[in-house]
Amino acid sequence: MILVTGATGGLGHETIDALLKTTPATEIAALVRDAGKAADLAQRGVEVRQADYFDYPALVQAFQGIEKVLLVSAVAFTDRLSQHRNVIDAAKEAGVKHLFYTSIQRSSDFVMPQVTESDLATEAYLKASGLMYTILRNGYYFEGLGYLIGSEVPESEIRVPAGEGKIAFVKRTDLAVATAALLTSAGHDNQEYTLTGSEAYSFHDVARELSELAGHPITYQSSEPAPYIAQKVAAGFPDFVATFFAQWADAARHGMLAGTHDTVERLLGHKPTSLREYLKATYFSTTDRS
Ligand SMILES: NC(=O)c1ccc[n+]([C@@H]2O[C@H](COP(=O)([O-])OP(=O)(O)OC[C@H]3O[C@@H](n4cnc5c(N)ncnc54)[C@H](OP(=O)(O)O)[C@@H]3O)[C@@H](O)[C@H]2O)c1
Numbered sequence: 001m002i003l004v005t006g007a008t009g010g011l012g013h014e015t016i017d018a019l020l021k022t023t024p025a026t027e028i029a030a031l032v033r034d035a036g037k038a039a040d041l042a043q044r045g046v047e048v049r050q051a052d053y054f055d056y057p058a059l060v061q062a063f064q065g066i067e068k069v070l071l072v073s074a075v076a077f078t079d080r081l082s083q084h085r086n087v088i089d090a091a092k093e094a095g096v097k098h099l100f101y102t103s104i105q106r107s108s109d110f111v112m113p114q115v116t117e118s119d120l121a122t123e124a125y126l127k128a129s130g131l132m133y134t135i136l137r138n139g140y141y142f143e144g145l146g147y148l149i150g151s152e153v154p155e156s157e158i159r160v161p162a163g164e165g166k167i168a169f170v171k172r173t174d175l176a177v178a179t180a181a182l183l184t185s186a187g188h189d190n191q192e193y194t195l196t197g198s199e200a201y202s203f204h205d206v207a208r209e210l211s212e213l214a215g216h217p218i219t220y221q222s223s224e225p226a227p228y229i230a231q232k233v234a235a236g237f238p239d240f241v242a243t244f245f246a247q248w249a250d251a252a253r254h255g256m257l258a259g260t261h262d263t264v265e266r267l268l269g270h271k272p273t274s275l276r277e278y279l280k281a282t283y284f285s286t287t288d289r290s
Contacts, residue, residue, distance in 0.1 A: 001065060002183050003029040003049070005087065006072030008037040010143070011102065014176030015070060015183075016046060023184055031062055053083030059090030066091075068098045068183060073119070076244065080118040081125075088122075088129050098132040100183060105139045105168070105194055107259030112251045114244065134188045136179060139170040139196035140248070140257045142278040147245050149206065150235075153214050153283050159223040159231075160203050165252035168196035168260045171273040178267040194261045201275045209276050213284050225250065 002019065006012035007030030019028050025045030032038045038048045051058035053074055063069065069091050074083040084101070091099050103119040104112070111117060126133045149158045178195055182188050207220035225246040232242035251257055264272045 001027050001029055001047075002068045002070070003031055003063065003066040004070045004072070005031040005053075007041060007046075007048075008032045008034065009072065010172050011138075011176055011179075012070070012072045013041075014173050015072075015179045016041060018173075018177045018180035019183065020044060020046075022180070029062075029066060053086055056086050056090055059086055060094050063091050063094035063096050066094065066096050068100065069096050070100045070179065070183060071102065073102045073104075073122070076114040077240070080114075081121050084118070084122040085125055088126055088131065092129055092131055096131065098134070098189070099126060099129075100134045100136060100179070100188075101126055102179075103135050103137045105137045105196060105257050105259065107168075107194070107257065108255035110251055110254035110256040112247055112256065114247070115251075116256075132189050134182065134190070135192040136182070137192065137194040138175055139168045139194070140252075141175075142169045142171045142197075142273065142275075142282075144248070145169065145206070145278070146282070148249060149203070153210060154218050156217065157219050157221055158203060158207055158210070159221050159228065160249050161223050161225045161228045161246055161253070162203050162249040163222045163253040164202055164204075165249075165255060166200035166202045166205075166258040167252050168198075168200040168258060169275065169278070170195060170197040170264060171278060174264055174268060174272040178264045181267040193263050194259060195264050196259065196261050197272050197274070198260055198262065198265050199274065200258045200260050205275060206279075209279050210283070213276075213280055222253075 004012050004016050029047040030041045031049050033052050035048050035050050042048045049062040051062040071087050074080040104115050148160050203220040207218045211218045229242045229246050
């Protein structure tokens with residue numbers, strides 16, 4: 001049986017959606033904090049198990065009879081490492097054979113606070129645990145682009161403190177389908193994959209595509225972090241969240257998110273979602289904002 005954690009969140013839920021296309025629901029379990037948020041999964045025959053990453057005994061209980069666990073990494077600003085260690089230790093104690101961990105892409109040595117530090121420690125802990133492991137270094141979601149540039153079509157300019165940095169954006173549903181394919185196929189024991197889109201885009205590329213779709217010129221100007229953070233705070237984001245956005249941009253500036261890999265494309269059997277497709281569906285369609 002395969003258990004997916006974070007099953008009430010984006011990636012976890014979408015991975016279960018993808019698993020259900022190829023795997024009987026009786027072979028899938030969902031780990032959630034709040035079963036009330038997982039009624040749709042239970043209805044589809046997925047076994048819903050309840051545990052918080054901080055609750056070690058509940059995790060051991062939830063992992064009984066599970067062969068593979070997909071550990072969807074904990075959210076930033078929440079002591080991710082303690083949570084990940086709990087999940088890894090509990091999986092081992094419960095007799096889980098193989099644990100997949102969703103890390104973040106690292107195409108350069110840049111260490112992003114709140115994200116890469118805990119990923120590096122988690123990966124080392126997992127490798128030393130004795131569990132079979134597969135590390136999935138996920139690229140930056142297309143769904144996170146709106147946080148960096150805003151969710152409306154800009155009038156004439158986008159400003160992000162990303163310099164000439166590029167991002168190999170990947171749509172989360174593409175990642176989910178690729179992850180489900182890895183969970184249900186052999187040959188991934190103690191392997192590490194970087195799961196990205198097929199192309200890396202600069203913010204000049206983003207501006208150019210937006211211009212073509214909008215039919216009026218939109219340019220990109222790299223900004224300094226301080227005015228960018230101030231502008232995000234003025235738009236209503238808490239200071240630490242605005243700073244976090246600037247840190248993602250800094251990671252892009254330093255090449256952390258730029259490498260392209262064909263693993264997602266191979267697992268999907270077709271090209272993953274392109275920048276043009278994502279922007280069109282998200283910024284220029286009244287029906288699909290995802
Ligand atoms: N690659 C990227 O661009 C990117 C962007 C953002 C985040 N991430 C990372 O990728 C992960 C998955 O992304 P996502 O979009 O699916 O995030 P998401 O929608 O926020 O989902 C996070 C999931 O983790 C669960 N969770 C959080 N804390 C937990 C805890 N203490 N115990 C048990 N479950 C807990 C949440 O449960 P509830 O529903 O109960 O809250 C939710 O189901 C994130 O958590 C983060 O580490 C990657």
